[in-house]
Amino acid sequence: MSWEAPAALWLGLAVPAVVLLWLLRPRRPRQRVPSLLLWPGSPAERQSARPWQRLRHHPLLWLQVAVAALLALAAARPYLPAEGASRHLIVLLDASGSMRARDVAPDRFGAARAAVLDLARALGPDQAMTVIRVDREPRVLVAEARSAGPVEAALAGEAAAYGPADAAAALALAAALTQGPAEWIVVGDGGLAVPEDFQRPPGTRYRFLAVGGPAANVAVSGLALRQEGDRVTVQAGLRSMGAAPVAGRLQLLAEDELVGVQEWRLGPAGETYLTWSALPAGAHWYEARLVGVPAAANALETDDRAWAAVSGADATRVLLVSPGNTFLERALSVHAGVRAFRAAPADWPGLAGAETAYPLTVLDRFWPERLPRGSALLVGPPVGEEFRPQEIWPRADHPLLRYADWSEVRVAVAHRLPLDATWETVVDSDGGPLLAVRAEGQRRQAVLAFDLAQSDLPLRPAFPILLASLLDWLAPRDAGAVQAVAPGAAVAVEPAPLAEVAWVEGADGTRAELAPPWPPRPFQPPAPGLYRVIQAGEGMRQERVLVAGGYDPREADLAPRALDLPAAAGEPLPAAGGALAYWPWLALGVVLVSLAEWWVDARGR
Amino acid sequence: MAAPDGPGAPRAAGGPQSFPGWPPTFQAALERLTIAPRRPAQGHYAGAVRSRRRGRALEFAEHRPYVPGDDPKLVDWRSYARLGRLYLKQYDEERARPLTLLVDASASLDWGEGAAHKGGYARRLAAALAWIALRRQDPVRVWLLRDGAATPLPPVGARAEVPTLYRHLGSVQERGGTGLAAAVRAALAGPTRGPVVLLTDLLDTDWAAALAALAAGGEGTVLQVLAPDEWEPPLGEEVELEDAETGALCPTRLGPAELAAYRERLAAFLAAVRRECRRHGLAYLALNTATPLQEVVLRQLPAAGVLV
Numbered sequence: 001m002s003w004e005a006p007a008a009l010w011l012g013l014a015v016p017a018v019v020l021l022w023l024l025r026p027r028r029p030r031q032r033v034p035s036l037l038l039w040p041g042s043p044a045e046r047q048s049a050r051p052w053q054r055l056r057h058h059p060l061l062w063l064q065v066a067v068a069a070l071l072a073l074a075a076a077r078p079y080l081p082a083e084g085a086s087r088h089l090i091v092l093l094d095a096s097g098s099m100r101a102r103d104v105a106p107d108r109f110g111a112a113r114a115a116v117l118d119l120a121r122a123l124g125p126d127q128a129m130t131v132i133r134v135d136r137e138p139r140v141l142v143a144e145a146r147s148a149g150p151v152e153a154a155l156a157g158e159a160a161a162y163g164p165a166d167a168a169a170a171l172a173l174a175a176a177l178t179q180g181p182a183e184w185i186v187v188g189d190g191g192l193a194v195p196e197d198f199q200r201p202p203g204t205r206y207r208f209l210a211v212g213g214p215a216a217n218v219a220v221s222g223l224a225l226r227q228e229g230d231r232v233t234v235q236a237g238l239r240s241m242g243a244a245p246v247a248g249r250l251q252l253l254a255e256d257e258l259v260g261v262q263e264w265r266l267g268p269a270g271e272t273y274l275t276w277s278a279l280p281a282g283a284h285w286y287e288a289r290l291v292g293v294p295a296a297a298n299a300l301e302t303d304d305r306a307w308a309a310v311s312g313a314d315a316t317r318v319l320l321v322s323p324g325n326t327f328l329e330r331a332l333s334v335h336a337g338v339r340a341f342r343a344a345p346a347d348w349p350g351l352a353g354a355e356t357a358y359p360l361t362v363l364d365r366f367w368p369e370r371l372p373r374g375s376a377l378l379v380g381p382p383v384g385e386e387f388r389p390q391e392i393w394p395r396a397d398h399p400l401l402r403y404a405d406w407s408e409v410r411v412a413v414a415h416r417l418p419l420d421a422t423w424e425t426v427v428d429s430d431g432g433p434l435l436a437v438r439a440e441g442q443r444r445q446a447v448l449a450f451d452l453a454q455s456d457l458p459l460r461p462a463f464p465i466l467l468a469s470l471l472d473w474l475a476p477r478d479a480g481a482v483q484a485v486a487p488g489a490a491v492a493v494e495p496a497p498l499a500e501v502a503w504v505e506g507a508d509g510t511r512a513e514l515a516p517p518w519p520p521r522p523f524q525p526p527a528p529g530l531y532r533v534i535q536a537g538e539g540m541r542q543e544r545v546l547v548a549g550g551y552d553p554r555e556a557d558l559a560p561r562a563l564d565l566p567a568a569a570g571e572p573l574p575a576a577g578g579a580l581a582y583w584p585w586l587a588l589g590v591v592l593v594s595l596a597e598w599w600v601d602a603r604g605r
Numbered sequence: 606m607a608a609p610d611g612p613g614a615p616r617a618a619g620g621p622q623s624f625p626g627w628p629p630t631f632q633a634a635l636e637r638l639t640i641a642p643r644r645p646a647q648g649h650y651a652g653a654v655r656s657r658r659r660g661r662a663l664e665f666a667e668h669r670p671y672v673p674g675d676d677p678k679l680v681d682w683r684s685y686a687r688l689g690r691l692y693l694k695q696y697d698e699e700r701a702r703p704l705t706l707l708v709d710a711s712a713s714l715d716w717g718e719g720a721a722h723k724g725g726y727a728r729r730l731a732a733a734l735a736w737i738a739l740r741r742q743d744p745v746r747v748w749l750l751r752d753g754a755a756t757p758l759p760p761v762g763a764r765a766e767v768p769t770l771y772r773h774l775g776s777v778q779e780r781g782g783t784g785l786a787a788a789v790r791a792a793l794a795g796p797t798r799g800p801v802v803l804l805t806d807l808l809d810t811d812w813a814a815a816l817a818a819l820a821a822g823g824e825g826t827v828l829q830v831l832a833p834d835e836w837e838p839p840l841g842e843e844v845e846l847e848d849a850e851t852g853a854l855c856p857t858r859l860g861p862a863e864l865a866a867y868r869e870r871l872a873a874f875l876a877a878v879r880r881e882c883r884r885h886g887l888a889y890l891a892l893n894t895a896t897p898l899q900e901v902v903l904r905q906l907p908a909a910g911v912l913v
Contacts, residue, residue: 028845028856034713034723034835035808036848036855038870040863053856 008075014068022061023052063597067590074586087183087205088128088144090174091116094188095135097487097555099160101189101299103215109160111211112187119185120151126584130177134192135161136488138170140177162302162487162528164552167192171565175201185209190561191554199568208563215558216242216296218266219303219551220250223288227310232279236288236306240266240297241557248293252276254283256507261291285309285530285545287507299558303551307507307530316475317341321348322364327458328379331467332362338471359496360475365451375444375474380451384415387431394427400437400446400469401426404462411457414450423447437473441518442495442537444474487548490522491533496542499535504546506531624732624771626725631733631899638737638902640704640800641913668692702799703746704738706731707792707819708777709805709830710749710756712849715779717832721894724779727804727830730892732774733902734802737912739764743799748792749777750805753784755792782850786814793822802826802911806835813881820885826911827887829878833895836871838864 033039055061093116099109120129128144129151142154171194174184183205186192189212200206221237240246247265251258262274274288290304298304318332320342332340341358343351345366361372367381394406406427416432427435437446452458457466476494485491493502493514502515504523507530514520514533525531528550535542623632671680671691681694708731714724735745739761747758747770758773759766785805793801801822807829809815819825841859848855857863875891882889890909892901906912 028843030847030854031841031844032847032849034716034806034832034849036846036851036853037808037810038835038867038874039846039855039857040866040870 005075005077008077009072011072011075012069014072015065018061018064018068019055022058023055059600060597063593063600066593067597070586070590070593074583074590077583078586087181088130088178089119089123090177090182090184091119091129091131092134092170092174092184092186092188093131093141093155093158094165094186094192095133095158095160096165096188096191097160097162097302097550097552098189098191098300098558099211100162100302101212101215101217101558102295102301103212103299103558107160108189108212109158112209113155113158115187115209115211116155117148117152120145120148123147131155132170132173132177133158134167134170134188135165136163136486138166138173140173143177162548162550163489164486164555165192168195168198171195171198171200178204181205183207184565186563186565187211188563189558190563191557192563193554194563194565198565200565202568204567206565206567208565210560210562212558213560214243215299216240216244216246217300217303217556217558218242218246218248218290218293218298219300219556220288220290220306221271221303221551221553221556222549223286223306223308225286225308225310227281230281231277232281232283232286232310234276234279234286234288234308236274237271238264238266238274238290239271239556240269241559242297243268244297245270246293246297248298249291250274251289251291253287253289254279255285256287257283259283259286281310283310285507287530300556302528303556305528306549306551307528307547309530309545309547316360316471317358318360318362318471318475319343319351319358320362320364321345321351321366322362322379323366325364325379325452327452327463328362328364328467331464332471334464338475360471371445373443376446377470377474378445378447380448380454381415381417384417384449386413387416388412389414389429389431389434391430392427392434393429394435395425398426400435400473401466402469404466404469405460406462409455409457409460409462411450411455413454417447417449419447442499446470446474484547484549485525486552487525487528487550490524491546492522493520493533493535493544495519496535496537496540499540499542500537502533502535504531504533624729624736625775626720626729626898627733628897628899631902632736634899634903635733635736636740638907638912639741640702640734640738640743641910642702642800668694702738702741703744704734704799705792705801705822706734706745706747707755707789707801707803707805708747708749708774709783709785709803710751710777710779710781711783711785711809712780713783713806713808714830715849717834717894720898721832723806723830723832723894724777726892726894726898727828728774728777729898730828730830730901731802731804732771733898735761735770736764736767739767745770747774748788750783750785750788750792751779752781753787753791755788757792783809784811785809786811786818789815789818789822793818798823800824800826802828804828804830806830807878812878816878816881816885816887820887825885825887827878827882827889828911829875829889829891830894831891833893836893836895838867840864 093112095109099107099112101108104111116131123129123146128146130143131141131151131154133139133141141158142150145151178201181203184200185207187209190208190210218238218240221239223234223236225232225234234252236250236252238250245265245267247263249261249263252260259279260276264272264274266272286308288306290298316338318338318340320328320332320340322328322342323345329340329342332338348366348368358374360375360377362377362379363381365380365382367378367383389411392406392409392411394401411434414429414431414434419433419436422440423436423438425433425436427433432449434449435446437444457463495502495515495518502520504512504514512523514523523533525546525548528548531546531548533544533546668681668684669692671693675693679693681692684692708727710724714727716723731747735747738745742763744760744762746760748755749758759769761767761770785807789803801819801824803819803825816827819827838859840861843858846855846857879889888909888911890905890911902912
């Protein structure tokens with residue numbers, strides 16, 4: 001037995017105090033009588049004039065001692081750390097992708113949810129339940145519910161996720177919620193990836209409620225394509241996690257149009273690859289779909305489809321407006337993902353109308369009347385008074401200067417540019433900023449305040465690194481690329497220059513707005529599938545393809561596994577809030593004994 | 606002599622020979638009463654009560670043959686002339702029956718208010734008995750019992766001496782312990798003839814021994830005097846009772862349960878006293894000092910055979 005407030009045990013001194021009061025002779029009014037011969041009482045007491053008396057075995061004495069002792073015990077708030085029936089139930093509900101398996105009705109998650117509700121309905125009067133949903137981003141569904149109602153309401157709209165779960169985060173959350181003797185209950189199929197060194201808090205009990213049983217599954221483990229000229233080759237991977245041979249067909253669809261079907265047969269835990277060669281190019285995306293597989297051999301549907309998209313990631317078009325700069329031209333030519341076009345400053349007025357064709361414009365020693373509407377890098381603009389920087393102060397923590405060493409860089413002449421407060425200085429000097437950047441909506445600008453010929457920067461290793469960082473920042477390179485993500489994972493969408501709206505379209509035509517407001521909010525693919533992130537503006541449209549695959553090796557394996565969470569050694573945590581203690585029963589005892597004392601006292605009067 | 610400052614101190618009474626506290630007509634009513642003889646008188650002096658002693662009195666009893674040594678003056682010469690043998694005439698002598706009054710003067714008698722004061726009540730009763738006895742020229746001897754000793758008051762042989770007795774009785778102040786058995790033995794140590802009346806509350810641990818000593822002294826009567834509060838103590842709160850004689854303390858609560866227990870003990874005590882008196886041949890009467898003295902003397906004592 002442990003105590004929540006052991007200091008209250010000092011109240012136990014009330015017990016000897018009560019005995020002392022009974023030992024002390026009570027101060028009563030004295031009344032003279034002719035003789036005590038006829039009055040009851042022990043002669044010893046009669047003869048005693050001392051301030052104390054012999055302890056009498058009176059029921060009131062023992063009742064008062066019992067009240068004092070019970071009060072002290074109740075104030076100390078005792079509790080049973082582990083063996084007691086009262087405890088905080090912390091339920092970790094597995095909501096990972098494997099819980100969508102339909103080997104049990106309606107699926108494993110539904111069975112797990114029913115098991116949690118059974119636990120909630122069996123809550124005792126002094127028990128509380130907290131339910132943690134264990135998926136990619138674990139969260140508390142309901143905290144310290146004392147009845148089944150809140151638990152049922154919290155679980156009503158829940159469904160299993162599609163991908164793996166972050167078990168470590170969920171266990172950390174459960175540990176943070178464990179403030180006293182508690183019982184952890186994991187409800188799931190045991191497919192959670194628990195860190196090897198994890199230990200649950202000392203004093204906590206643990207149960208694992210397994211849902212689901214041995215189940216077979218066939219998954220499309222991957223889909224890849226390669227485009228060669230006007231021909232496309234598509235290859236799909238198949239994997240069986242069953243203990244019995246299984247056969248079926250795999251359909252290949254090009255933008256919802258069936259372009260091929262192949263039959264396949266797999267042995268126990270078998271794996272194979274199916275290839276479609278020389279498919280005509282033109283489709284932007286392909287889908288492989290399993291059909292004809294017996295339900296008993298394929299309990300999980302979420303990994304029966306896979307998608308692949310033709311990469312539309314063209315090199316970023318960069319317009320270099322320069323009278324001629326070897327350093328810049330060479331740096332732009334070697335930068336991956338950049339396709340540079342050069343123009344003379346004199347040609348700029350003619351190009352100004354078509355500048356939207358270039359997400360990025362580099363202006364070398366040229367300061368136009370109106371800056372480009374897209375992103376721009378200005379190098380040595382001939383504006384402002386000249387100065388000779390003696391000391392250069394780069395901001396070492398700025399991401400644009402990562403891996404770029406400015407310690408040896410010297411600048412002979414720079415221009416003190418008329419930069420307003422919207423500009424952020426990245427490299428400063430005793431004469432003024434040498435490198436500054438600013439972002440206005442989707443438009444980004446950077447300016448080097450000196451001519452590269454007036455500095456040894458192009459000769460330093462820092463120059464290509466700095467230029468690559470600037471180009472990546474000014475024109476993000478992922479535009480148009482195909483990105484594979486996990487369902488439910490947050491995908492950051494970099495705003496494209498000149499974009500005014502951004503949205504996501506699913507393969508089924510669903511649309512979700514991402515911006516405005518800018519910057520776009522992250523996108524979380526709700527389910528496996530193919531999604532297009534589209535940013536559009538005046539005269540521009542940029543698409544980025546997201547493929548959310550439904551296959552995960554751990555989630556596809558539906559074999560039942562026991563999940564053990566070893567406990568750390570040590571003293572149990574103290575109880576919190578008294579919800580798990582049994583001091584209320586002691587308090588009730590105090591009341592009952594007090595009533596008995598009153599009754600005995602009234603009966604004696 | 607102690608200063609007359611007790612509850613029974615002399616106060617203005619009905620007449621010069623009236624005891625303080627007597628009702629006005631009480632003394633006259635006493636004239637009709639006599640101490641009931643429970644055995645023939647054995648006093649040394651001639652009195653109004655016929656004794657078993659044969660002698661020269663007026664009332665003829667019997668004849669007996671003359672034996673040498675008899676007083677020749679008692680020879681019945683008429684019988685000799687008629688019968689030719691010597692006979693002596695025997696007469697019942699009327700001798701005095703001295704009354705011994707043993708009055709408890711311990712502190713336990715100092716209880717009660719006004720006329721119900723136990724000590725004063727006992728002394729008024731003793732004065733009445735003395736007055737009754739003196740009407741028949743029976744001498745009266747009063748002993749004050751206290752602390753195991755018996756203190757005699759001046760003997761009284763005639764009513765002319767009553768004021769002295771009453772003055773002494775009226776000035777008694779109850780105090781000290783009882784030691785009842787020892788005090789009774791001390792009072793009855795000498796030859797006792799006539800009735801002995803013990804006026805006490807018997808609230809003494811050796812009361813039974815006192816009764817035995819009284820029985821050994823002759824025709825005894827026990828008049829147990831208890832105050833109304835001793836018959837029926839009032840309800841109260843928690844108190845600490847203090848023994849008037851010993852100073853001993855007894856914490857108790859004057860609740861119904863405690864008073865019921867007291868009444869049980871009192872009844873048992875009175876029953877034991879009554880049983881013990883019967884065993885010793887003692888007349889016994891338990892008196893409540895709330896009862897008017899007239900009622901006791903004129904009705905209860907005659908009814909109990911103490912007076913006639």
